[in-house]
Amino acid sequence: MLDQSRKQAVVVGGGMAGLLAAAAFLRNGIDVTLLERDENETRGEARRGVPQGRHPHLLLAGGLLALRHLFPKIDTDLIAAGGLDYSSSRDMQIEIPGIATLPRIDFGMRSIAVRRPALEAVVSARLAEHPNFIRRSKSKAVRVRTNAARDAVAGVESIDEEGSARFEPADFVVDASGRGTLILSCLDQIGRSAPREEVVTVDIGYTSVVATIPIAHAPDFTCLALNSVKDSGRAGYMFRLSQDQWHIALVGRGADQPPATIEEFSPYTHTLGSTTIADALSRATKFEELARFRFPANVRRHFGANGEVPNGLFPIGDSYCRFNPVVGQGMSVAAHEALILSEMLASTETSHGQRVTDRYIAACRPVIDRAWSASAIPDFAYATTTGEPPVDLDTVLSQSMDRLRTALQDRSALLGLYKARHLVDLLPEKIQATASFSVPADSDGR
Known part of the structure; x- marks a missing residue:
C-alpha cells in the first residue's frame, strides 16, 4: 500500500x-x-x-552511465545476470566498407553486453x-x-x-x-x-540468431557493427553473449529483406561489405531458432x-x-x-x-x-527511404564524413566522435566525472 x-x-x-x-x-x-x-x-x-x-x-556508454546514476552499482547485477563488461571503443569493431574500420583504442569508455x-x-x-x-x-x-x-x-x-x-x-x-x-x-x-510528427520511412527488417562459435575460433572483439556498402541496405551486427555464444543480426531494407531461414542466413553474410561475419560463422557449431523483426519508420514527435x-x-x-x-x-x-x-x-x-x-x-x-x-538523417542515403529530408542534407552528410576522416587521423578527435556517438557528452558534468576518459599514449591503444 x-x-x-x-x-x-x-x-x-x-x-x-x-x-x-x-x-x-x-x-x-x-x-x-x-x-x-x-x-x-x-x-x-x-x-x-x-x-x-x-x-x-546495445547499451551505449552514455546509457550505462545514466543507468548507473539511477541504479548505483547495477554493473555488478548485470554481470551476475550474464552481462559482459567491455570497452566501447576498443572491444567494439566498427567497419564502414569502402571507407575505413575505426581504430580500436581504449579511451576508458565502458559498457556491458547483455541480452x-x-x-x-x-x-x-x-x-x-x-x-x-x-x-x-x-x-x-x-x-x-x-x-x-x-x-x-x-x-x-x-x-x-x-x-x-x-x-x-x-x-x-x-x-x-x-x-x-x-x-x-x-x-x-x-x-x-x-x-507535429516527423516521419522517416525506412522499412528495415532484421533477422537474428544465436550461434555457438568455439572459443579458439572466436573473433577478438565483443561487438561488431558492419555498415552497409553504398547503394545497399545490407548490414550486419555481432554481440558476444558468453565465451562461445554470439548474437548475430542481419539487416535489409525495402524489398531486399534479410533471410527468413537458417539455410539462407550464412549465404547472406557473404553479400555484406566485408567477410568478418561470414568468416566467424564458418566456424559456428550450433544455431538457435531465428527471430525476425520489421521496423517501418523513424517517428519523432515535436x-x-x-x-x-x-x-x-x-x-x-x-x-x-x-x-x-x-x-x-x-x-x-x-x-x-x-x-x-x-x-x-x-x-x-x-x-x-x-x-x-x-x-x-x-x-x-x-x-x-x-x-x-x-x-534518421543517414537513412536518407538509401533510395528506399521516404520522408522530408533536411534542406541542408548534403551539407550535413558531408560534415559527418569530414568528422569521420578527421577522427581517423587524430586520436583526440576520435575520442570526441565516440563520446558523441555514445551520448556521453550530453550527460551532466557530475556524471561524466564519474568516468575516466583519456587518450592512451601507446602505439595501438589495446
Whole structure:
C-alpha cells in the first residue's frame, strides 16, 4: 500500500523506458504505480510486449552511465545476470566498407553486453525491492484524466485482466507505452493540438540468431557493427553473449529483406561489405531458432514546451521518439530522458511551482536532436527511404564524413566522435566525472 500523503506517479508501460522513469520518481521520494499489459515477467525471458526483445540490443556508454546514476552499482547485477563488461571503443569493431574500420583504442569508455530480457529483469528486480513501488501487471491504461482546468494530470483510468475498471490518482503520469497513444488521446480530449510528427520511412527488417562459435575460433572483439556498402541496405551486427555464444543480426531494407531461414542466413553474410561475419560463422557449431523483426519508420514527435502538454504528463522512450533500432540508441536515450526527469523533479524551480513538463521537454530536446541526427538523417542515403529530408542534407552528410576522416587521423578527435556517438557528452558534468576518459599514449591503444 502506497502512502497517499506522498506524491504519486503512474507509469504506463513496463519496458526499459517505463522502468527507468519509475526509478527517477523513486529517487525523488515519489511513490510509483507501474501499469503493464504483460504478465509480471522477471525471469529474463522476452516479453510479448517487446517484439524486438529476442534481437541484439546495445547499451551505449552514455546509457550505462545514466543507468548507473539511477541504479548505483547495477554493473555488478548485470554481470551476475550474464552481462559482459567491455570497452566501447576498443572491444567494439566498427567497419564502414569502402571507407575505413575505426581504430580500436581504449579511451576508458565502458559498457556491458547483455541480452535485453536480462537487462529488464535486473532493473525490475531492483525496483521490486523498493517499498514505494507497485507493479500492476495485466492492466491496460485507457485514459489520462486531467484536473478541472485541464492544465495538469489527475490520474489514470485502467482496466485489469478481469475487465474491472480502476482509477489511479496521480500527480505525475508517464506514457512509456511505446506508441504514445495515451498522451495523444489526452491532448485530443482536452482540445489541444497533437504535436507535429516527423516521419522517416525506412522499412528495415532484421533477422537474428544465436550461434555457438568455439572459443579458439572466436573473433577478438565483443561487438561488431558492419555498415552497409553504398547503394545497399545490407548490414550486419555481432554481440558476444558468453565465451562461445554470439548474437548475430542481419539487416535489409525495402524489398531486399534479410533471410527468413537458417539455410539462407550464412549465404547472406557473404553479400555484406566485408567477410568478418561470414568468416566467424564458418566456424559456428550450433544455431538457435531465428527471430525476425520489421521496423517501418523513424517517428519523432515535436512536443511543445509552452504549456501544450498538461503539467505532470511526460512522454518517454518510443512514445517520444522512435529511432531506427539498428543504430542501438533507444534504451540509452530513454536512460537520458529518465535522468533528465529525475533532475527536473529534484530542482528548486519545480518545487517552486514551475511547470516540470515544459522544462523536461526542453531539456530532452538536445538528446533527441543528437540521436535523430545519428539515426534518421543517414537513412536518407538509401533510395528506399521516404520522408522530408533536411534542406541542408548534403551539407550535413558531408560534415559527418569530414568528422569521420578527421577522427581517423587524430586520436583526440576520435575520442570526441565516440563520446558523441555514445551520448556521453550530453550527460551532466557530475556524471561524466564519474568516468575516466583519456587518450592512451601507446602505439595501438589495446
